[in-house]
Amino acid sequence: MYLARIALLAALLWCLTPAWAADEAAYVRIAEPPDGDTLDGFEPGKLVYAVRPGPKGDHVHVYVGGEEVGILRQLEGSYTLGPLPPGRQTLCVKVVNKAHVPIGVEQCVEVNVE
Amino acid sequence: MPENLAYALIQLVHNFGAVAVIGVPAFALRAEASADADARLRWLVGAAWAAQIASGAGFGAVSLHYYGQLPDIHGVAVGALYLKIACAVAGLTLIAAAGARARGSSAGRGRLVWRVLLVLGTTALAAAAFLRWFS
Numbered sequence: 001m002y003l004a005r006i007a008l009l010a011a012l013l014w015c016l017t018p019a020w021a022a023d024e025a026a027y028v029r030i031a032e033p034p035d036g037d038t039l040d041g042f043e044p045g046k047l048v049y050a051v052r053p054g055p056k057g058d059h060v061h062v063y064v065g066g067e068e069v070g071i072l073r074q075l076e077g078s079y080t081l082g083p084l085p086p087g088r089q090t091l092c093v094k095v096v097n098k099a100h101v102p103i104g105v106e107q108c109v110e111v112n113v114e
Numbered sequence: 115m116p117e118n119l120a121y122a123l124i125q126l127v128h129n130f131g132a133v134a135v136i137g138v139p140a141f142a143l144r145a146e147a148s149a150d151a152d153a154r155l156r157w158l159v160g161a162a163w164a165a166q167i168a169s170g171a172g173f174g175a176v177s178l179h180y181y182g183q184l185p186d187i188h189g190v191a192v193g194a195l196y197l198k199i200a201c202a203v204a205g206l207t208l209i210a211a212a213g214a215r216a217r218g219s220s221a222g223r224g225r226l227v228w229r230v231l232l233v234l235g236t237t238a239l240a241a242a243a244f245l246r247w248f249s
Contacts (some may be wrong), residue, residue, distance in 0.1 A: 056115065061186060068188045071249070099121060100185040100249040101177040 026054025028107040032078075035109040038078045041084045045111075049093050050076040056103045057095035065089050084113040117180040124172040127165055132242070134162030135205065135235035141230045152224055153213065157200055160209040163202050166238070170198070190248035194241040201238035205231055 032048040039045045051060050053075065061072035062079055070079055072093075081091070094106040138159045142152065175182050187195065212227045 005172055038153075056117075068186060094186075096186060097117075099173055100187055100191075101181045101183060102186055103181060 002081065005102060014038070024054050026057050026095055026103070026105040027052050028060065028095060028105060030091070030093055030107050030109050031092070031107060032099050034070075036111070037077050037109070038112045039081075039084060039089075041086050041113040045081040045084070047079045047081055047091060047093070048077075049079070051095060051108075052092065053095050054103075054105065056097055057105060058098045059096060061094050061100070063090075063092040063094065066092075086113050089113050117176060120176045121173065124169045124176065127172075128169040130237075131162045131165040131169060132239055135159060136232065136239060137164065138162065139232035139235060142228045143225065143232065147221075148168075149224075154188050156209050156212060156227070159235075160206060160213075163205040163209070167206075168204075185249065187245070187249040191245050194245035194248065195242040196243065198238045201234045201241070205234045208234075 027029075028045065029050045032046060033039060047062065048073075049060075051057075053059070057063065059071065059073045060075075061068050062072060064081065064084065069082065072079060088110055090110050091106050091111075092106055092108040094102045096102050138155055142155050145151075147155065177183065177185055208227060208230060212224075
């Protein structure tokens with residue numbers, strides 16, 4: 001009987017989950033640099049971002065050229081990029097869960113580094 | 115969400131395994147148990163290390179199942195993960211070797227085994243902190 005009550009409560013919580021999820025649609029917005037911008041490779045550039053992790057996300061990882069370069073636990077702010085190699089570079093911010101697995105919510109911008 | 119439940123259940127096993135790989139050697143060093151009890155405690159630690167390996171792999175399996183990829187860890191976190199795996203393998207190897215040579219083994223050697231197991235457990239638990247926060 002006790003187990004049945006727990007199962008019923010779990011089922012009820014399960015049914016309610018999509019309602020919360022809809023209210024908290026996850027997103028990543030990179031405000032700076034804009035896509036296609038040109039950066040000076042010797043000047044530390046800034047990545048300005050805002051994130052809503054949603055019900056599945058926890059924090060974000062920053063990637064330059066596919067390599068993880070930073071972990072951000074603030075959901076809005078800026079990250080100082082280190083020296084970047086010249087050429088086209090892809091900067092990405094990805095929402096990850098508590099186990100550090102990207103959940104598919106991300107934004108990437110391409111920049112030219114001179 | 116089902117993935118959170120899966121992660122939580124695996125974390126449950128991992129946490130209690132961590133308690134056992136440190137708590138049992140610490141208890142054995144203080145208790146000075148009989149040879150039989152000592153052997154049973156060793157196998158308990160062996161089961162705990164096996165649970166650590168299985169649950170550690172379980173985190174990866176849940177991630178693969180729900181997101182199609184493993185946790186994205188780099189640098190210090192990867193080093194910490196390798197250290198944890200090395201501790202688990204060393205712990206299991208030591209327990210197997212101690213079990214095979216239990217007959218005729220001295221009390222001093224038995225205490226040395228417990229000390230090494232305690233160091234391995236403590237090292238793995240310390241590494242877990244770096245794996246958690248440098249990922």
